Amino acid sequence: MWKDKLEGYTLILASGSPRRKQFFTDMGLDFEVRLKSIDEIYPQTLIGNEIPDYLSKLKASAFEGTLSEKEILITSDTVVWYEGKSLAKPGNAKEAITMLSTLSNDWHEVITSVTFTTLSSQRTVSHTTRVKFKLLSQEEIVYYVANFKPFDKAGAYGIQEWIGLIGIEEIKGSYTNVVGLPTQLVYKTLMEMVE
Numbered sequence: 001m002w003k004d005k006l007e008g009y010t011l012i013l014a015s016g017s018p019r020r021k022q023f024f025t026d027m028g029l030d031f032e033v034r035l036k037s038i039d040e041i042y043p044q045t046l047i048g049n050e051i052p053d054y055l056s057k058l059k060a061s062a063f064e065g066t067l068s069e070k071e072i073l074i075t076s077d078t079v080v081w082y083e084g085k086s087l088a089k090p091g092n093a094k095e096a097i098t099m100l101s102t103l104s105n106d107w108h109e110v111i112t113s114v115t116f117t118t119l120s121s122q123r124t125v126s127h128t129t130r131v132k133f134k135l136l137s138q139e140e141i142v143y144y145v146a147n148f149k150p151f152d153k154a155g156a157y158g159i160q161e162w163i164g165l166i167g168i169e170e171i172k173g174s175y176t177n178v179v180g181l182p183t184q185l186v187y188k189t190l191m192e193m194v195e
Contacts, residue, residue, distance in 0.1 A: 002187075003028070005194045010068075014059055014075045019160075019180045027183060029190075031074075036062040040077070049126045051086055052077040052113035056124060060117040072193065073117040078180055080155030082108040087155045096145045096156035100163070103155065105135040110155070110178045114186055116193060125189050127182035129173030131159070136167050 011031040013024055024031050038061075042054045055077035063073055080087040082103060090096035113126040144163040150156045157163050159171075159178040176183040 002191060005191060006030070008070055009194060010071045011190075012063075012067075012071055012073045014063065014073060017180055019158075020076065023176060023179075023181045023183050023186075027187060034063070034073075038062050047084070048081055048109075049111045049113060049128065051079050052111055053115075053124050053126060056113040056115040057122070060115045060122065063117070067117065067119050069119055071118065072190070074114060074186070075117070076112060076114040076181060078110060078112040078154050078177075080108055080110055082106075082155075089154055090151055090156045092151070093145050093149075096150055097141055099156040100136060100141045100145070101138070103133050103136075103157075104141070105133060107132045108155065110173075112177050112180065112182055114182070114189070116189055118193070123189065123193070125182075125185055127174055127177045127185050129171055129175070129177045129182075131168060131178060132170040133167050134169045136163075140166065 011029055012034050013020060013031045014034055014036065016035055021033065038059055040055055042051055046054055056075045059075035059077065060073055067073060087099050090099055107130055110129045110131055111126060113124055115122060115124040148161050150158060159168060171178065174182045174184060
């Protein structure tokens, strides 16, 4: 039984994201949240999944020297990748509207990297999901930004929110990845680590 395999281990989720916390709860994982703030700055030469790989490892580095035996630290980062550029979290409503207008009527990629760190090892995995928005009207975009304020979300949207329900035509890959965590991959990696 998977719960038995995790017996004696402490899972540490280093994320303030309510969505990631909910996923861990829904997967039946016992975990604690520990937060350390870092400046999420990465070399501009990085592309695609290199960005969340780098940032999830950077988040783990903030915990260096604090882990105990049998603790597994889980850090992650998500980027929205469109036409060779990373769309980060919007700073304000204007930026959010611009981002959603850019993503409208086209495909983009949502890439999440998850780093698992123990006292003796570190492993990073990532998953890419392709997402297609319908042609969004300006009225729909403005309504969403005004009412849902997606300023804590890469690409300025949450697939589980109104804009996702009315605007997303197709996805290829993990749905939970777009919400913020590729849960199947997290579970699989954890099981491999505690074998």
